[in-house]
Amino acid sequence: MSVSTAEQATALVHAAVPALERFGLEVVEIDTGRVRLRMPFAGNGNHMGTMYAGALFAVAELPGGLLPLNLLQGGAVVPILKELTIRFVRPARGDVWVEAVVDPDTLRALAQQAVETGRAEFVLDLQVIDQEAHVVAESTGTYQLRRR
Amino acid sequence: MSVSTAEQATALVHAAVPALERFGLEVVEIDTGRVRLRMPFAGNGNHMGTMYAGALFAVAELPGGLLPLNLLQGGAVVPILKELTIRFVRPARGDVWVEAVVDPDTLRALAQQAVETGRAEFVLDLQVIDQEAHVVAESTGTYQLRRR
Numbered sequence: 488m489s490v491s492t493a494e495q496a497t498a499l500v501h502a503a504v505p506a507l508e509r510f511g512l513e514v515v516e517i518d519t520g521r522v523r524l525r526m527p528f529a530g531n532g533n534h535m536g537t538m539y540a541g542a543l544f545a546v547a548e549l550p551g552g553l554l555p556l557n558l559l560q561g562g563a564v565v566p567i568l569k570e571l572t573i574r575f576v577r578p579a580r581g582d583v584w585v586e587a588v589v590d591p592d593t594l595r596a597l598a599q600q601a602v603e604t605g606r607a608e609f610v611l612d613l614q615v616i617d618q619e620a621h622v623v624a625e626s627t628g629t630y631q632l633r634r635r
Numbered sequence: 636m637s638v639s640t641a642e643q644a645t646a647l648v649h650a651a652v653p654a655l656e657r658f659g660l661e662v663v664e665i666d667t668g669r670v671r672l673r674m675p676f677a678g679n680g681n682h683m684g685t686m687y688a689g690a691l692f693a694v695a696e697l698p699g700g701l702l703p704l705n706l707l708q709g710g711a712v713v714p715i716l717k718e719l720t721i722r723f724v725r726p727a728r729g730d731v732w733v734e735a736v737v738d739p740d741t742l743r744a745l746a747q748q749a750v751e752t753g754r755a756e757f758v759l760d761l762q763v764i765d766q767e768a769h770v771v772a773e774s775t776g777t778y779q780l781r782r783r
Contacts, residue, residue, distance in 0.1 A: 504682070504689075541696065571688070575715075
C-alpha cells in the first residue's frame with residue numbers, strides 16, 4: 488500500500504471507509520510526515536446552519552491513520568485510533584481544513600518499534616480551521632501502530 | 636418541536652443532520668430523560684472489517700442533543716456540544732447501541748437555568764455496546780443548553 492498523490496490518497500480513503508466518501512472528505516496534500524485534508528460544508532450541515540460535529544470529528548481523526556500510510560510495510564503494521572478528544576471552539580459555516588505534520592524520522596521509528604515490539608503509540612494534537620483560518624475545533628488523538 | 640415516538644425522532648434527526656441519515660442511525664426508543672439509539676454496521680465499516688470510528692462517535696454524540704428535545708421550549712433553548720472524548724475499547728463487528736438515561740427533573744432544571752441565565756452545562760458519560768453487550772466504546776461529552 489503506497490500512495491504518491493493526493494488523488495490516490497483520496498481514492499484509497501474512500502474505498503477503505505465508505506462513510507468518508509459520503510462526507511466528501513478530500514485529501515488535498517500528502518507526503519511522508521505531512522497531510523492536509525478538506526471537509527466540504529455541502530451535505531454536512533445541521534439544522535442550525537453549522538457543520539455537524541461528526542464531520543469535524545471525521546476530518547480531525549483521519550490524519551493519524553494517513554500520516555504513517557507509506558511506512559506500514561505493506562500492511563504488516565496497521566494504525567488504530569485508541570482515543571480522541573475534540574473541543575468545538577466556534578461554529579463552522581463553510582468548508583474546513585486540517586493539516587498535520589510529524590517528523591518523518593519519528594514516524595519511521597514508530598513503525599520500526601511496532602514491527603519489533605508489536606505496537607507503538609503516538610499522540611496527535613490538531614486544529615481544524617475554516618476559510619478565514621479561524622480555529623473551529625481542536626483535537627487530541629491517541630493512536631497505535633500495531634503489528635498484524 | 637416535540638416528538639412522541641421513536642419513528643418521529645428518527646425522522647427529525649435525519650432531517651436535521653443529513654449525515655446521520657447517511658449513517659442510517661436510528662432512534663429505537665425515546666422518552667423524556669431516556670433515549671436508545673442503534674447504529675447499523677452495514678455501510679459503516681472500514682477496510683479492517685470493523686465499524687468506522689466516526690460512526691461510533693456519531694451514535695455516542697447524539698444522545699446529549701436528543702435527551703432535552705421535548706424541554707427546549709419551542710426552540711428558545713438549543714443544545715450545543717462543547718467537547719467529547721471517545722475511547723475505543725474493542726472493535727465493533729456488527730450493529731451497536733447506546734442508551735442514555737438522565738433524571739427528567741435534572742433536565743427540566745437545566746432547561747430552566749438556560750432560559751434564566753442564558754446557558755446550562757451538563758456532562759454525559761455513555762457506553763456504546765454491541766449485540767453481545769460488550770462495550771466497544773466509552774464517551775464523555777460536555778453539552779450546553781443555550782438560550783437563543
